[in-house]
Amino acid sequence: LILAAAAGVTGARMRRKRVQLAEQTALTEQAVRDRDDLIEAVTHELRTPLTSILGNAELVLEASEQPQTVARRAGVIVRSAEQMEAILTDLLHARSTGTALLGLHTAATDLRGLIENCLAASRAAADAREVTLHLTVSDTLWAEVDPNRMRQVLDNLLTNAIKYNRVGGTVLVSETLTANTMTLAITDSGCGIAPADRTLVFEPYYRTDSAHRSAQGGTGLGLGISRDITRRHGGDLRLVTSSAAGSRFELTLPLAISGRAVAVPDREGT
Ligand code: ADP
Numbered sequence: 001l002i003l004a005a006a007a008g009v010t011g012a013r014m015r016r017k018r019v020q021l022a023e024q025t026a027l028t029e030q031a032v033r034d035r036d037d038l039i040e041a042v043t044h045e046l047r048t049p050l051t052s053i054l055g056n057a058e059l060v061l062e063a064s065e066q067p068q069t070v071a072r073r074a075g076v077i078v079r080s081a082e083q084m085e086a087i088l089t090d091l092l093h094a095r096s097t098g099t100a101l102l103g104l105h106t107a108a109t110d111l112r113g114l115i116e117n118c119l120a121a122s123r124a125a126a127d128a129r130e131v132t133l134h135l136t137v138s139d140t141l142w143a144e145v146d147p148n149r150m151r152q153v154l155d156n157l158l159t160n161a162i163k164y165n166r167v168g169g170t171v172l173v174s175e176t177l178t179a180n181t182m183t184l185a186i187t188d189s190g191c192g193i194a195p196a197d198r199t200l201v202f203e204p205y206y207r208t209d210s211a212h213r214s215a216q217g218g219t220g221l222g223l224g225i226s227r228d229i230t231r232r233h234g235g236d237l238r239l240v241t242s243s244a245a246g247s248r249f250e251l252t253l254p255l256a257i258s259g260r261a262v263a264v265p266d267r268e269g270t
Pocket of ligand 1: 156160161164165188190191192193201202206207208209210211212217218219220221222223224247
């Protein structure tokens with residue numbers, strides 16, 4: 001009788017466990033479906049304007065009678081659009097393989113050049129919100145990074161610092177060096193991130209209430225992807241301070257010690 005009762009208890013426990021596992025699996029499958037739906041929607045939404053940006057900007061570039069500055073700006077548009085297209089391709093790849101990131105192709109890269117490119121690409125968005133961009137970074141700053149991936153990280157941090165800023169605000173990019181690391185700080189004068197949200201903003205698809213309320217679009221994917229990319233470079237990305245006066249994100253990377261230098265992407269538009 002005792003054995004039969006014990007078997008009954010064990011059976012009930014096992015059934016509960018099976019139900020729990022089934023629920024967990026269902027949740028995971030739902031989360032995966034949500035992610036895939038979002039990626040599909042983002043891809044669809046961005047492809048059309050991207051095609052138009054690329055087509056039009058290339059036409060402007062080809063028109064030799066256009067003033068030089070227009071051609072330079074158009075060059076920036078083309079590179080920005082190509083960068084977005086590369087990100088979309090990676091997202092689609094992530095969808096089909098379940099891998100968030102592709103391999104890194106690192107080389108000694110001048111981060112100052114990358115930052116200037118990102119600032120140039122963000123200039124129009126900053127002007128539209130009357131945000132002033134300040135850069136106090138050494139003339140050359142070498143790091144062993146994948147330039148395309150690091151540009152994605154910098155673009156994301158700068159875009160956020162502009163998007164979530166107040167009209168007429170400021171964004172400062174500054175640097176601190178130690179013997180073998182560098183830290184880039186991106187400081188904005190925006191709405192800040194509440195303490196309860198400071199870890200969550202790195203989670204996929206998470207957007208704060210104020211981001212939802214604002215007119216600023218977004219997927220909630222950028223910070224998590226940026227931190228993954230940075231960590232894969234042996235560095236880290238952290239939100240170090242945030243208040244109603246603004247936020248400060250710090251990106252730490254190992255300094256380049258040796259290696260093959262890559263051509264720094266050009267700096268038109270700055
Ligand atoms: P999104 O595409 O929504 O901008 P991110 O992953 O880059 O996605 O950021 C996640 C969320 O973190 C944003 O939706 C916003 O709520 C918040 N956030 C990111 N950067 C800032 C910032 N500089 N100031 C205030 N909030 C920010």
